[in-house]
Amino acid sequence: MVRFPIIDEHQASLRAGAVLNGGKMKYYNEMFEGERVRDPYARLNDWIETMPDDFRQMKQAEAEALFRRIGITFAVYGEGGDPDRLIPFDMMPRVFEQAEWRRLERGVKQRARALNAFLRDVYGRGEIIRAGRIPARLVYRNDAYEKAVVGVVPPRGVYSHIIGIDLVRTGKDEFFVLEDNCRTPSGVSYMLENREIMMRMFPQLFRKNRIEPVDQYPALLRRTLESVAPPKCNDRPTCVILTPGHYNSAYYEHSFLANLMGVELVEGADLFVDGEFVYMRTTQGPKRVDVIYRRIDDPFLDPLCFRPDSMLGVPGLLDVYRSGGVSICSAPGAGVADDKAIYTFVPEMVRFYLGEEPLLQNVQTWTLWKEDDYKHVMANLPDLVVKEVHGSGGYGMLVGPRATTEEIELFRKKIEANPSNYIAQPTLSLSTCPTFVEEGIAPRHVDLRPFCLCGDRIELVPGGLTRVALREGSLVVNSSQGGGVKDTWVLSE
Amino acid sequence: MKLSISHQTVYRYDHQVRNVVQSLRLTPSVFEGQKTQEWRIDVTDGIRGPGFRDGAGDWIEGWTVRGPTDQITVSITGNVETRDLAGVLRGHREMINPLTYLRDTRSTAPAANLTKLANSVTDRTDILDLAHGLAAAVGEAIAYRPGVTEASTTAAEALKLGEGVCQDHAHALIAVARLRDLPARYVSGYLHSTIDGEAHDAAHAWAEIHVRGLGWVGFDAANACCPDDRYVRLGSGLDAADAAPIRGISSGRGAEQMDVSVQVQEAEQSQSQTQS
Secondary structure (H helix, E strand, O other): OOOOOEOOHHHHHHHHHHHOHHHOOOOOEOOEEOOEEOHHHHHHHHHHHOOOOOHHHHHHHHHHHHHHHHOOOOOOOOOOOOOOOOOOEEEEEEEEOHHHHHHHHHHHHHHHHHHHHHHHHHOOOOHHHHOOOOOHHHHHOOOOOOHHHOOOOOHHHOOOOEEEEEEEEEEOOEEEEEEEEOOOOOOHHHHHHHHHHHHHHOHHHHHHOOEOOOOOHHHHHHHHHHHOOOOOOOOOOOEEEEOOOOOOOOHHHHHHHHHHHOOEEEOHHHEEEEOOEEEEOOOOOOEEEOEEEEOOOHHHOOOOOOOOOOOOOOOOHHHHHHOOOOEEEOOOOHHHHOOHHHHOOHHHHHHHHHOOOOOOEEOOOEEOOOHHHHHHHHHOHHHEEEEEOOOOOOOOOEEHHHOOHHHHHHHHHHHHHOHHHEEEEEOOOOOEEEEEEOOEEEEEEEEEEOEEEEOOOEEEOOOOEEEEEOOOOOOOOOHHHOEEEEEEEEEOO | OEEEEEEEEEEEEEEEEEEEEEEEOOOOOOEOOEEEEEEEEEEOOOEEEEEEEOOOOOEEEEEEEOOOEEEEEEEEEEEEEEOOOOOEOOOOOOOOOHHHHHOOOHHHOOOHHHHHHHHOOOOOOOHHHHHHHHHHHHHHHOEEOOOOOOOOOOHHHHHHHOEEOHHHHHHHHHHHHHHOOOOEEEEEEEEOOOOOOOOOOOEEEEEEEEEOOOEEEEEEHHHOEOOOOOEEEEEEEOOOOOOOOEEEEEEOOOOEEEEEEEEEEEOOOOOOOOOO
């Protein structure tokens, strides 16, 4: 039995940190506190230390084979190559202890309640704007603000039913929200698959550690969808997942969730409006649909209401929705809550609607359309992360400390051309988790996306999607930018 | 004024179509300037679907026709009693914040010629005065001439041509108003032309500009006036497509031909126009 080499954590951190702020940046290592292994990782450490030499390669190959067989793949936009590329899976789990998780859970749920309260408000009377807490312009002139659904109150007042909140950790008790995803956050299939594969490959780990389950998620999701059935539904609601089709990068997830929930996966052409309701074509004739978990964006939902050239949607859907004949999850217009400019006001929403202090902090954000912020950002580009207001997936962003002078100057020109399209944040010292790499095990930066379900109740399964930046020193965890995924454990007490 | 309206839209299809779905914004608005006494919407073999009032205060009705069919007629008949409120949309219930109407669409996108026209209106005492000035400027810059523009013509293109119909006037006025930071929107409706009036379409369109203190005020740049008791208002939107009285789609191949006829008559004094 050969001990598996663990690369000196401290050294590695310093190496990565040396690039940032001239080495001043320190990373929180989730496994080690100095020389000591932190409690939640104690048993994992035993596992690593007793691991045979060729064990890892063998298991990694096994994991890949399993993923291939299941078919979980992720298309990377604009990179060409194999569209069915595997998203790299790291076998080393990320571990939270119960108390850490409870704190996070409270914070995530609080934020989810505030975001839905905000959506109810801005499609109603707009009290938060009248109170001067959020500038009217940011809401009403926002592209994601849907005029067509003003005054529509969805069942239970919930606009966003599945909220993915991206969190990063910078210290033992320091978590920050990087962004909120209120439309159709993806990635939950990885949370479920990563667990499934870990359990198949390492059953002994799950006997030694008491790990909270996540496999109830599909049932909870279905319950959530059923709990927001429209007023005109008086039977057990029929739910479907509406997908743009198999060309979509998340198609696998759509079919996976439909399968696990036991609901139909449909495309726009499978649904039609007749009279007051929406129906799906089935071999037994038309069947009324009550709740649509849509995975297509607002502009494509209904050519009679939004983009007239959309072939993906269902003509007349919005009329049925607005008259209470069907529920749409997330509700059209929910995107106005997760815009990067609105993001800066979420702590304000928590205070305004809930009368509470936010449990999760925002990352300091400079908005480039403000003159002072603009000056600060332009003077400090090499130290900052700059993102497009409507960008996602790690595209169109500048990570100052990782960029070359040329890249920075190129980006500066882009900002100058349209400042209001950008926000900037400090480069965060994302925590690291031990990760299998070529040479052994080394710390790599991670983030976390838990998936909060909002219906008649607000629920969060203990876990989420941990994304890991596999390149040494990289802080970009997006799978489109060379990120991988890990199983996320919450230990029982 | 008591106006009686009759409005037929006939769709003829080359091939049989099925599952025709329409969203109709074809019911007169509710405000102090008009009172609907009778209103009837019929769609050939149509099933009346959901009806609701949207955030802009418009009554929307969904209709479906299962088919197969090669012809569908949407017909409207009704009577509306109108009052002259000098264009002010008084007593209209709506929920959309006026700032939402500062957003541009393809049809109203800013351009150099629009900016120039918007900035040519100077020395105005207040917003209402500015709005009147902008409407007059648009009326002068674009002459009424049917047949030179199309449904897809943008405000900037119409201004460049210097000619167009009511849709172009409305788009141009909306564009220049937004350039002056005034919320503006497209309104579709009917117009009863007086004897001395020009032969404008009875199916008409104009613009509304939001004036602080007064609310929404209509401006008909094509006729150099504000809507009065000759106008019947149906609904609004960011542009013509967004405010369209009929939006529809069908499954089936082949072309579609549309014929429209509109008659707006004064109940006592009979007068009509037909447009096809």
